[in-house]
Amino acid sequence: MRNPFRTPFAAVFVNEVRLGIKRIAPYALMIFFSSNAVLWWGWGPAVERGWATNSDFYIHRNFGGFNFILGLPIFTAIMMGDPVVKDFRLGVDSLIFSKPVGRGSYLLGKFFGNFFVLVCCQSAFAITFFLLQWVPFSGMVVLPVRITPYFKHFFFVVVVSHLVLAAFYFAAGTITRNAKIVYGLAACFYPTLIAFEVLLKELPVGVRVALDPLGFNFHSGVDGWHQSAAFLNQYVVSYGPYAYANRVSMIIISSILLFIVYRRFGIDGQAQVTRSDDLITLTLSRAPEPVPYTLESASSYGLVDTAIEASPAGDRRQLPRVTPTRGPGTTFFKMLAAVGVEFRLLRAERSLLILVPLVILLSIFDLAFFRVVPEISYSVTYASGTAKALLLFLVGLIVFYTGEAMHRDREVKVQPIVWSMPAQNSVLLLSKCFATALLALSLLAAVGLIAMVIQVLRGHTPVDLSAYVIVYGIVVVPSIIFLTALVVALNSVLRNKYLVYVVAIATGAGLLYLYNIGNNHWSYNPLLYRLWTYANVTSKPILLCRLYCLALAVVFLAVAHLFFPRRTRT
């Protein structure tokens, strides 16, 4: 019988785990998840409300939140979207498919290897939360140590939910061979899920539970805010038949997705290797007679090698003389050229085809489809509403596309050519910064324009252009400059875009949490989230805050310049 640990599936699985172990991102995720477990344990609502932190209710509640709040679906997309694409990008595909590895073994090994790494990262949250039972904390209610609920709810709520998401992203990435489409789908996840949950609300409880992909409705009968702590601490979360049907259906959907991948996956330009006995066996005894190769002819590769033939006239055409210039004017010229190319490359990102319409739609959604109550005027409400909605999307957009721009040269291997050109580091760095900022500004202009059109279509006239100019100019534009500079600096210092994504998401989530619980100050809120209204936007304190924001941008660009790995002098 074949040793299961020596099958091609096991080899691919182990290799994927090994590759995962050598990446920084899983460790960063683990730290991020563990620190959130500590935060939710000690500084969540449990202490204040007297909920036991190891009660069934609280464990289930936290895993439900963990499933959704920390950007877990996006991390799942990042980890599961490109395992196969990466092989094709690195050119390893031909090496692998020339071996007797079946399609099924390869795909399953890839999927489960990466899913295993993902579950290990997720389990950092569960394990930390589990271990905290032994840590004393003032005012915290703790029940006798328990083990099973942690594993039960983690598996039931987190692992199965993310199995189906992982299969979906893996299928999308493998079939399209484009990781950016997966990222686009991941960006669509939250709005789609929220819309889906809103639709589910109208349906009976059983159907709601059965159709809920992340298991939010599994114990919706218990409302933590309106029940006593004593009741909640003794409450046992049990899953009904609908919940089991839901989980089984998720596993079946995952299997169907993987089966679709198996059917649709092909090796471009090569015959698909499905069974080892389909391979042609070469043996020396069957080899044809060798073509004679005499040493006389071989001698032609020495000094008397293929003599250089006279070139055709076209080849001997002299290259025209050029006069390279220097100085500040030339530097500016180079900067414009670099910004032009970077912006062109950004525009060619296919994920923008999904993201831009989605961001525009979500930014104007309220204004287009709901009742608009004018503040000072309709234009002010439209400008303020779009600015507030757009700002959050801009954070994600800038983090993602600045990362792409900063690492593109290395990834497409054009870096040695570009870096050997006589262009200052400032040209290479700022061009990426400006190109991303230009992309964000274009989006802002598009949103503003569409908001004005909606204003006219809904009869909310007159359109006051100055309101848009003031709100966008004072609030959004400096924020865009600040964000791009910050992300350029992060990429320059950390030198790994995935690490930057994790740091950015973690910092963003942490700051948002702080702002929402009332710790909101301009010194650590340069985007002025919830700190401005139209009435005070032109006041001196707000203008000073914008200057502070721009000053920080300058500091970040200086840091980026300092840490940029290309040297201009020894």
Add this chain to the structure above:
Amino acid sequence: MLIIKDLTKTYPGGVQALSGVSLNLSPGVFGLLGPNGSGKSTLMKIVATLLEPDSGTIEMNGADLVRRKDHTRRMLGYLPQDFGLYPTLTAWQMLDYLAKLKGITNKRERHALIEALLDRVNLASEPTQPLEEFSGGMRQRLGIAQALIGEPELIIVDEPTAGLDPQERVRFHNLISETGSDKTVVILSTHIVSDVSNLCSHMAIIQKGRIVASCTPREAVDQLKESVWEASVPREKLPAFKARFNVISSRMFDGEARLRVISKRQRPSEEFTPATPILEDYYLDLVNQAAM
């Protein structure tokens, strides 16, 4: 004149890539031969300002190339061994961008240069094709074209003929031999001996980060005059011959092994007849000796 003096480089992992490399390069095509992992690309990257040496100096016409990186980059044309291009740009757009980074601000001059370059590398007929659709050979040719932008005084081409078909290889040889002026230093790094014998007026062989020989190809071959011998021997006797003689190459033909052996002015045994030395004999002999 390019002068490389006592260049050393050790990578953070502890691998010593270069150990006291010194070379004097006059204008013309200089061949740097060496097996894979011998330190060729590290040396090329240092000269191309992409890597910092641990110690040593590089000077060209009195200018310190290690310290004055911007000055070096202005006079440099570099074709890396392993490079890529922006996939969504066309060949024209790519060259235009690089020419702008070189500081060629005059639009008419720049466009004339790009057209001439595309013509020289036989890519003029692909004006709108995005680079992601280029074959390996086409990308290599575009790489060569970009290295010639802006009349560089120092051209570094690292493994330039990898991926070129025989016709394109001859074309490349023509291009390089016609590019060199009395001011230009061309460094051709390769492990293909015939590239060096076809193109280079001077050459050096690098092995394990050290220069083990530096001479002209003619001098190299002359050193082996009356020292190369060949013989056909039965396959089963091959190990015995390898043990007795300095075998530099063996090829199987018609059931027999054809050996080339180096023996200084003395016939190794009766089976051997004298052979005309070629540059590959010199290279293999030196690399084998250095490996021992």
